[in-house]
Amino acid sequence: MNDQISDxxxxxxxxxFPDKNVAEALQRITGISLSRVQGEGERIGVRGTxxxxxxxxxxxxxxxxxxxWISSQPNRGFNFTLLPADIVSSLEVYKTPQANQDEGSLGxxxxxxxxxxxxxxxxxxxxxxxLQYNDLSNEFDPQISTVxxxxxxxxxxxILFTASRLKRSLRRDGLESxxxxxxxxxxxxxNRYISSDDEKADLKNIWTPGGGGSAVFQQQRILTTxxxxxxxILNPHxxxxxxxxxxxxxxxxxxxxxxMATSNCFK
Numbered sequence: 548m549n550d551q552i553s554d555x556x557x558x559x560x561x562x563x564f565p566d567k568n569v570a571e572a573l574q575r576i577t578g579i580s581l582s583r584v585q586g587e588g589e590r591i592g593v594r595g596t597x598x599x600x601x602x603x604x605x606x607x608x609x610x611x612x613x614x615x616w617i618s619s620q621p622n623r624g625f626n627f628t629l630l631p632a633d634i635v636s637s638l639e640v641y642k643t644p645q646a647n648q649d650e651g652s653l654g655x656x657x658x659x660x661x662x663x664x665x666x667x668x669x670x671x672x673x674x675x676x677x678l679q680y681n682d683l684s685n686e687f688d689p690q691i692s693t694v695x696x697x698x699x700x701x702x703x704x705x706i707l708f709t710a711s712r713l714k715r716s717l718r719r720d721g722l723e724s725x726x727x728x729x730x731x732x733x734x735x736x737x738n739r740y741i742s743s744d745d746e747k748a749d750l751k752n753i754w755t756p757g758g759g760g761s762a763v764f765q766q767q768r769i770l771t772t773x774x775x776x777x778x779x780i781l782n783p784h785x786x787x788x789x790x791x792x793x794x795x796x797x798x799x800x801x802x803x804x805x806x807m808a809t810s811n812c813f814k
């Protein structure tokens with residue numbers, strides 16, 4: 548009897564969803580919440596917890612990730628935009644821990660299982676391409692991924708390689724504020740006020756923006772991912788497995804802004 552609560556999504560089920568992002572596929576599981584950045588699913592929370600309170604594993608090994616934004620602090624949450632869906636065999640979400648699993652997740656842990664060479668068709672070679680257009684950035688972005696798998700005649704040794712390169716052009720136009728401040732204002736003229744600490748101020752507890760601007764943010768994302776896996780059956784009781792993952796996200800961006808800064812004087 549297994550008392551553990553868990554959910555699993557296979558690669559075939561991911562392919563049936565309109566989502567191309569692994570995190571966006573995970574949000575379809577009960578109890579999973581998704582946080583988005585630039586309109587793309589990036590991190591997930593389990594059972595009402597924040598993303599940094601859950602750990603992510605790749606074939607049982609803990610995954611860590613860094614962000615392109617310098618203000619993003621390192622935490623236990625994983626950035627799923629670093630991992631293309633092409634290399635995934637299944638996604639496992641464990642909502643209750645067991646003694647044989649690494650600790651550190653408050654809401655639950657996610658285990659990403661990659662393609663197993665021994666359970667993938669022999670001499671498999673796949674190339675898939677996509678082209679998407681963003682009308683805001685006015686850019687065409689190509690995507691290409693390849694999968695190759697080889698097995699020996701005895702079916703006890705298999706080697707698998709995958710490679711993918713995804714480009715995405717982003718643009719965001721909008722207004723932004725740098726927080727709000729509570730002020731007391733004293734009247735100095737018709738429709739003119741100045742910030743004051745006087746208890747006899749004409750207006751009290753007035754909230755004003757601390758500053759802001761009209762920003763145009765643009766970014767070019769290029770994700771390069773390479774994986775390799777080796778599986779070898781030594782005998783009916785022993786099996787050797789090795790997996791290598793390389794993933795790099797280049798995110799060059801520019802941010803133009805017309806700044807607005809408040810002063811002590813208001814009209």
